[in-house]
Amino acid sequence: VIPEGFLFSAVNSGIKPEKPFDLGLIFVPEGAVAWGVFTRNTVKAAPVILGKKILQKHSVVKGILANSGVANACTGKEGLEAAQKVLEAAQRILNIPSGALLPASTGVIGDPLPVEKIIKSLPELIKGLSPERAKDFAQAITTTDTFPKIVQKTFQGVNILGIAKGAGMIAPNMATMLAFICTDAMVERSWLKKALSKMVESTFNSISVDEDTSTNDTVYFLASCKRKVKNLSGFRKACEEVMRELAYLIVKDGEGATKVIRVLVKGARKKQEARELARAIATSLLVKTAFYGGDPNWGRIFAAMGKTGIPFQPERVELFLNEIPWIKNLTLVTEERILAEEMKKEEVTLTVHLKKGRARAEFLSSDLTEEYIRINAHYRT
Amino acid sequence: VIPEGFLFSAVNSGIKPEKPFDLGLIFVPEGAVAWGVFTRNTVKAAPVILGKKILQKHSVVKGILANSGVANACTGKEGLEAAQKVLEAAQRILNIPSGALLPASTGVIGDPLPVEKIIKSLPELIKGLSPERAKDFAQAITTTDTFPKIVQKTFQGVNILGIAKGAGMIAPNMATMLAFICTDAMVERSWLKKALSKMVESTFNSISVDEDTSTNDTVYFLASCKRKVKNLSGFRKACEEVMRELAYLIVKDGEGATKVIRVLVKGARKKQEARELARAIATSLLVKTAFYGGDPNWGRIFAAMGKTGIPFQPERVELFLNEIPWIKNLTLVTEERILAEEMKKEEVTLTVHLKKGRARAEFLSSDLTEEYIRINAHYRT
Numbered sequence: 001v002i003p004e005g006f007l008f009s010a011v012n013s014g015i016k017p018e019k020p021f022d023l024g025l026i027f028v029p030e031g032a033v034a035w036g037v038f039t040r041n042t043v044k045a046a047p048v049i050l051g052k053k054i055l056q057k058h059s060v061v062k063g064i065l066a067n068s069g070v071a072n073a074c075t076g077k078e079g080l081e082a083a084q085k086v087l088e089a090a091q092r093i094l095n096i097p098s099g100a101l102l103p104a105s106t107g108v109i110g111d112p113l114p115v116e117k118i119i120k121s122l123p124e125l126i127k128g129l130s131p132e133r134a135k136d137f138a139q140a141i142t143t144t145d146t147f148p149k150i151v152q153k154t155f156q157g158v159n160i161l162g163i164a165k166g167a168g169m170i171a172p173n174m175a176t177m178l179a180f181i182c183t184d185a186m187v188e189r190s191w192l193k194k195a196l197s198k199m200v201e202s203t204f205n206s207i208s209v210d211e212d213t214s215t216n217d218t219v220y221f222l223a224s225c226k227r228k229v230k231n232l233s234g235f236r237k238a239c240e241e242v243m244r245e246l247a248y249l250i251v252k253d254g255e256g257a258t259k260v261i262r263v264l265v266k267g268a269r270k271k272q273e274a275r276e277l278a279r280a281i282a283t284s285l286l287v288k289t290a291f292y293g294g295d296p297n298w299g300r301i302f303a304a305m306g307k308t309g310i311p312f313q314p315e316r317v318e319l320f321l322n323e324i325p326w327i328k329n330l331t332l333v334t335e336e337r338i339l340a341e342e343m344k345k346e347e348v349t350l351t352v353h354l355k356k357g358r359a360r361a362e363f364l365s366s367d368l369t370e371e372y373i374r375i376n377a378h379y380r381t
Numbered sequence: 382v383i384p385e386g387f388l389f390s391a392v393n394s395g396i397k398p399e400k401p402f403d404l405g406l407i408f409v410p411e412g413a414v415a416w417g418v419f420t421r422n423t424v425k426a427a428p429v430i431l432g433k434k435i436l437q438k439h440s441v442v443k444g445i446l447a448n449s450g451v452a453n454a455c456t457g458k459e460g461l462e463a464a465q466k467v468l469e470a471a472q473r474i475l476n477i478p479s480g481a482l483l484p485a486s487t488g489v490i491g492d493p494l495p496v497e498k499i500i501k502s503l504p505e506l507i508k509g510l511s512p513e514r515a516k517d518f519a520q521a522i523t524t525t526d527t528f529p530k531i532v533q534k535t536f537q538g539v540n541i542l543g544i545a546k547g548a549g550m551i552a553p554n555m556a557t558m559l560a561f562i563c564t565d566a567m568v569e570r571s572w573l574k575k576a577l578s579k580m581v582e583s584t585f586n587s588i589s590v591d592e593d594t595s596t597n598d599t600v601y602f603l604a605s606c607k608r609k610v611k612n613l614s615g616f617r618k619a620c621e622e623v624m625r626e627l628a629y630l631i632v633k634d635g636e637g638a639t640k641v642i643r644v645l646v647k648g649a650r651k652k653q654e655a656r657e658l659a660r661a662i663a664t665s666l667l668v669k670t671a672f673y674g675g676d677p678n679w680g681r682i683f684a685a686m687g688k689t690g691i692p693f694q695p696e697r698v699e700l701f702l703n704e705i706p707w708i709k710n711l712t713l714v715t716e717e718r719i720l721a722e723e724m725k726k727e728e729v730t731l732t733v734h735l736k737k738g739r740a741r742a743e744f745l746s747s748d749l750t751e752e753y754i755r756i757n758a759h760y761r762t
Contacts, residue, residue: 007402017569023503035660040687040690041684041687041688042687042689042690042691042692043683043684043686043687043695043755044687071680073680073683074679074680074683074695074711075711075712076695076696076711085618089565107682108678108680109678109679109680109684110678110679110683110711130476173579182666215382215680215683215684215687285757286757289753289754289757289758290757290758292754292758293757293758293759295759296492297489297490297491298491299452299454299455299489299491299596300490301491302424302454302455302491302596303422303424303454303490303595303596305423305424306422306423306424306596307422308423309421309423310423311423312423312458314424314455315457329457330455330456330457330491354700368754368758369754369758370751370754370755371672371752372670372754373750373751373754376666376667376670376671376674376753377671377673377674377676377749377750378674378676
């Protein structure tokens with residue numbers, strides 16, 4: 001069920017003529033409590049700078065205007081003015097005040113935002129608004145994505161809809177991730193401000209994209225406040241679930257990826273240690289290529305962990321592949337042939353048990369393939 | 382000219398039957414003042430643990446026994462005992478005391494060192510010792526390298542010979558780098574201890590391999606003290622030059638690489654900032670693939686710099702490609718067609734001028750290609 005109060009639309013504005021849509025609008029006529037989490041990259045795209053400002057001034061907004069094809073990053077003052085111009089034009093036609101729309105862009109860095117093309121397309125975009133067009137909106141924000149990413153969930157009568165894009169999947173990478181969470185839940189803004197960072201930490205920031213914040217990474221959360229939430233922590237979990245599923249879809253659609261690798265580090269002394277180790281494994285090119293090739297070359301996993309500088313005893317560490325025991329006391333405990341077969345699956349879980357404590361962390365990653373190179377060497381993204 | 386006092390040998394011991402040599406020996410019958418710099422990975426291979434210990438006890442050694450094919454890492458106590466055993470066997474035949482030989486290994490992590498094969502080959506290895514066989518030794522330590530790496534230099538009558546291996550070239554990576562510097566210079570050990578770390582910092586630690594210290598990375602420096610050094614700082618520069626050329630050869634031979642990318646960041650306020658920015662650019666997969674594809678997609682360079690969190694003003698930054706002006710005030714100042722053509726060269730220099738101060742740093746990198754994936758997905762390294 002689509003959250004109450006939300007309308008969606010999408011058009012092709014001519015930025016990317018080969019795509020069905022390249023410009024999208026989410027509109028909440030009666031307004032939504034809003035908050036956002038943004039990239040930590042010191043080079044921030046114009047829509048990120050602007051979006052932050054808007055959310056600092058306004059706690060209620062009326063929607064999001066998003067485009068693909070051009071990131072509007074490294075575009076200086078002109079870029080900020082361009083972003084402002086298209087928002088103002090849309091706000092005029094919608095007859096809503098300045099600061100009511102949030103901006104988002106993804107695509108090539110350095111190119112100017114095609115302001116005229118976008119403004120020309122606004123009447124058609126706004127005319128097309130409908131509660132049924134979330135999928136078209138999701139399509140409009142894709143870049144190298146091979147499928148639009150939408151996740152829906154209803155929790156105790158409250159609806160949550162998440163839309164995301166992102167495909168450059170490998171660290172160190174800078175592919176933009178955009179995610180918009182729409183819900184008809186009634187939430188306080190103070191709650192949302194705190195909760196959103198936490199939810200992002202265990203979902204979008206736990207995929208191998210995270211350490212390489214792009215210039216444009218943005219998560220917006222809009223709540224139309226149409227339905228009461230009885231169980232706030234349950235609602236938060238449901239939102240987190242939506243975000244986790246979106247994060248999973250982003251990894252699954254990783255550029256050139258053939259599989260999702262779930263790295264679970266457990267038995268750590270501290271959560272932070274578990275996280276760092278999981279990240280080091282999940283982002284190691286040699287681990288990613290080994291999973292691609294179906295080579296149970298476990299030394300690469302230990303070497304990746306060692307890079308972190310976190311002390312651990314290799315002799316005590318146990319490895320499991322989809323719950324099949326792999327390494328114990330530095331010795332192979334299952335035939336390589338069986339492990340190699342298991343690695344070929346489209347979804348693999350690597351469990352690393354440190355046997356030091358009770359903390360754990362999970363990281364999602366994808367494998368690294370020739371196709372990733374082709375996409376990034378020969379197409380401009 | 383080969384440094385006085387050094388003998389070299391190599392054999393095939395059967396670890397890697399397809400290679401001409403897989404076991405090598407450097408022997409200095411009258412001894413050499415020695416020091417080493419090792420990996421910072423918390424998972425240290427047996428030869429690294431042992432080599433460190435030997436150098437802490439002994440300031441003079443008589444040589445290095447090195448093998449390829451097996452890294453002797455993640456092999457626990459047995460690995461240490463195995464490394465010790467082969468050294469002792471060699472020392473017995475050479476009739477030199479315990480602690481006189483340094484160990485080095487490179488190859489697959491986790492496999493046990495084939496002690497018997499190595500010990501059986503020692504008589505032939507030792508019989509083959511000659512001042513003329515440095516090239517065979519260099520061949521013996523290669524793994525995925527496509528050529529052995531040797532650099533020779535004579536400075537004011539003093540000879541320096543450097544031998545290295547290393548090919549996995551991309552960060553985050555864990556390919557082992559071994560480098561052995563042999564000289565007939567007379568140097569104090571206290572000088573060597575200080576000087577070696579500094580020389581390594583600006584050479585082997587300024588290629589994109591460095592942040593991903595493998596389990597086995599080792600640089601040994603042996604000085605036979607046969608010739609007096611008149612100009613110590615000049616000698617140090619000559620040694621650094623040898624190491625810089627070896628580092629260059631390692632990058633040039635990067636797995637699957639088609640070109641060497643020299644990233645020079647200048648106009649920084651601090652050396653450390655210049656270094657971090659250069660490293661961030663040099664290790665970015667998107668930058669590497671763009672150079673491979675000959676795509677002057679400069680936004681990726683700015684985004685890679687932004688990842689560091691170091692503040693800079695994109696508007697002030699100027700980019701140059703082999704001294705051709707590329708970006709000024711966020712605007713392309715040379716036709717893309719010309720830049721794309723320039724990027725296709727086998728050696729490209731990307732200069733980033735920050736216009737903030739006078740500090741600079743250089744980093745060497747290679748491009749990222751489909752061939753890298755093939756090597757690391759489908760061959761066990």
